[in-house]
Amino acid sequence: MSKMFRPKRKGRQHVKSKKTIVDGIKFQSGLEAYTYRKLKEAGIPAEYEERQFVLIEGFMPNSDSWEFKYKKFVPRCKKVAPITYKPDFTCPNMSWVIECKGRANELFPMHWKLFKRHLKMTDQTPELYMPHSQKDVDVMIESIIENR
Numbered sequence: 001m002s003k004m005f006r007p008k009r010k011g012r013q014h015v016k017s018k019k020t021i022v023d024g025i026k027f028q029s030g031l032e033a034y035t036y037r038k039l040k041e042a043g044i045p046a047e048y049e050e051r052q053f054v055l056i057e058g059f060m061p062n063s064d065s066w067e068f069k070y071k072k073f074v075p076r077c078k079k080v081a082p083i084t085y086k087p088d089f090t091c092p093n094m095s096w097v098i099e100c101k102g103r104a105n106e107l108f109p110m111h112w113k114l115f116k117r118h119l120k121m122t123d124q125t126p127e128l129y130m131p132h133s134q135k136d137v138d139v140m141i142e143s144i145i146e147n148r
Contacts, residue, residue, distance in 0.1 A: 017102060031100045032088055035137050039089065042141050046089045046098075055114040058082035085115045096127040096144060100137075 017029035023040075025048060027033040032048075039046045058081050066073040089098035101108065112130075119126065127147065131137045 028088075029100060029102060031102050031131070031134070031137070034134050035089065035098060035100050035131065038137055038141050042145060044141070044144055045092050047092060048089055049086050051090050051094075052084050052086045053115060053118055054082050055085050055111070055118050056083040083111070083114065085111050085118075087115070091126070094124060094126050096129060096147075098129045098131070098140070101130055101132055 017031075020027045020030050020033040022033045022036055025036065027036065027048075036046070036048060058079055060079050061077075065076045067076045068074075087097045088100045091097070099112070116128070127144075129140045129143075131140050
């Protein structure tokens with residue numbers, strides 16, 4: 001089928017990153033694996049996906065919620081789950097946080113803003129890094145070494 005007559009895709013496609021294993025650790029993307037190798041080469045201690053932050057606590061709603069399911073409205077009285085965030089890499093003393101983002105999904109910008117708000121509300125002041133490419137990682141490593 002020629003490009004002229006190919007039907008348009010509806011909606012955004014999910015980005016499927018290549019899972020990679022390095023030193024027995026399963027990374028969610030090649031960029032995360034590259035970052036891990038560069039941190040290790042530079043002798044910078046880092047934790048991979050070990051800290052989880054609760055951005056908004058879970059709660060029980062105090063009003064009725066009727067949601068459409070199985071072709072009719074049904075009551076939903078479940079606890080609303082908390083919104084959490086787990087950065088890719090953190091410094092053991094929380095002086096920096098790294099979030100590797102090749103291409104972000106639709107929800108990430110909201111989580112990133114809520115994470116920044118969480119840090120502000122808890123008076124934490126780590127440096128935040130978000131490399132998008134291997135070149136960004138190289139520059140970031142230099143910055144972390146300079147700021148030690």
